[in-house]
Amino acid sequence: MQFIDEVKINVRSGDGGDGVASFRREKFIPFGGPNGGDGGNGGHVILIADPHLNTLIDYRYKPHLKARSGQDGMGRGRTGKSALDCEFRVPVGTLIRDEESGTMLADLSAPGARCVVALGGIGGRGNLHFKSATNQAPRQFEPGTPGEERWLRLELKLIADVGLTGLPNAGKSTLISVLSAARPKIADYPFTTLVPNLGVVRVGEEESFVVADIPGLIEGASQGHGLGHAFLKHVERCALLLHLVDVLPPDESDPVTNFQVIEQELAAYSSLLAAKPRWLVLTKWELLPDAQKEPLLQRFATVAAHMQAIYPISALTKFGLPKLTMAMMQAVREIRQTVADSIAPLPDAPTKAGKVKESDDFEEDMDDDLDWDDEE
Secondary structure (H helix, E strand, O other): OOOOOEEEEEEEOOOOOOOOOOEEOOOOOOOOEEOOOOOOOOOOEEEEEEOOOOOOHHHHHOOEEEOOOOOOOOOOOOOOOOOOOEEEEEEOOEEEEEOOOOOEEEEEOOOOOEEEEEOOOOOOOOHHHHOOOOOOOOOOOOOOOOOOEEEEEEEEOOOOOEEEEEOOOOOHHHHHHHHOOOOOOOOOOOOOOOOOEEEEEEEOOOEEEEEEEOOOOOOOHHHOOOOHHHHHHHHOOOOEEEEEEEOOOOOOOOHHHHHHHHHHHHHHHOHHHHHOOEEEEEEOHHHOOHHHHHHHHHHHHHHOOOOOEEEEOOOOOOOOHHHHHHHHHHHHHHHHHHHHHHOOOOOOOOOOOOOOOOOOOOOOOOOOOOOOOOOO
16 A cells, blocks of 8 residues: 555535525414524534554545535424534544644544544524514524635654664664564665554563654755655654664765764754654674774764663674663653653543434425415
């Protein structure tokens, strides 16, 4: 399935039904009078976060979301049928922005989170509501209010606990394939990874965390160079970032310099990313001669003092992987507990007001609902 993380959609809620002006004038009933019913309410357009979706591709080809309008009122005091709300599913982690103003309307970061993006119109009142002692035959009624129409931009930010960053071919895809059941494309050329990949790392039978692998970054990524800059938003939600560095690059470049380049790009892209907890992971450790390992660690200890930890690993020999996995699980566990302690309980969701119970009978009897066009 094609990965789409940003789309533009048009939403249109339903109009409210019009009220009606009608009068009862039946045989053997000495006094008639107004009996026009109210119009039904239009349907809302609602977006719901669905954990079973991971792309916005459905809305790339069907960008117009529309709810039905309410039914007009009828004689005999009958209210028109209110339209049902239209609910559309989006992936968890979807941001909803108003296209015109750029205002963020909602962040659907939890499964089942809902946002009403277009309110349905309210049904108008029939002439039954305008009856009074001085106006016993009112002909006025209210039209229904129109629904809302707007253009929205949906942006998907994947939900993951740990994010992997680094230069192309730093070993990100290899690491996620070893730690989880994810099977990203792996090859010996840059930009093998073209879209983000998610993998679930299981620690024991009851604990797990999610790792996100994004396309590799290059120098100038914060200005739009390469592919990774377009997907950096997917690691903004991660609680922990791993900066992977190849200790023996194929182009014989300096791994310390490569590390500094990517750190500068992360800081230039977002201060939020620069402030996130980050660990330095030195990949392909088995390729480095033993005599060069300690000097390299000392160099990194100097330039990577802001890193919380440094882990040399080898995906081929599994060196350092158990230690790294357990450390990530412990860090994720602590971060989850901190977030849970800081979240206040949510209030009960308000019930939907204004909706009128649907009538059991919508058939109009034109013989009984005569318009009082000629007074006698």
